[in-house]
Amino acid sequence: MENQDIIKYEQALKRVKRIKSFYTHALVYLVINAMIVILNIQNLKEGESYFKIENFVTLFFWGIGLLAHGLSVFLPNFILGKDWEEKKIREFMEEDKKRVWE
Template identity: 65%
Template sequence: MNQDISDLEYLDRVRKRVKKIKGFYSHLLVYIVINIMIVIINIQDLEPGESYFQFKNFFTLFFWGIGLLVHGLSVFLPDFIFSKNWEERKIKELMEKDRKQWD
């Protein structure tokens, strides 16, 4: 019975991880599609002889790209910021604090 619980917990963790990876790829796909559309619109709005390489044309690409990078790091390098099992340790810590308050 104990083995079944740990298997179920492991399966649940794997499913959550797959869901995070899928979320990142969805974010990446939307980022690419929307930014291609923005590039096309910006190119059509250029005056004759005007250069495309202006900050206003890269504003969304740059700042959304930073957000996408952070999202990717959180999905593929979760231990980069937080050590292994940080979330579980934090939950246990907070549960202990709550227990001590109620005792």
């Protein structure tokens, strides 16, 4: 393989690992929160409603974290733009070259 192919392969591998990490996070989120919901329902007192704020705190805040994780995996270019990382690396390398010549 050429050097360029190796780089592209490593980038693709890194992206696959990030996606796999998100799916694992989502699965753990679903399993743990399902268990919390089941335990909360089993511990309800006679006539008590499940729909109380304390029953949704974990679900809500962890959901925000999961959403942020998903956005970072599937929309990395949304905020910083396409190839932002590479452009920044080139920019820093150019700055270093200028410093060497000065």
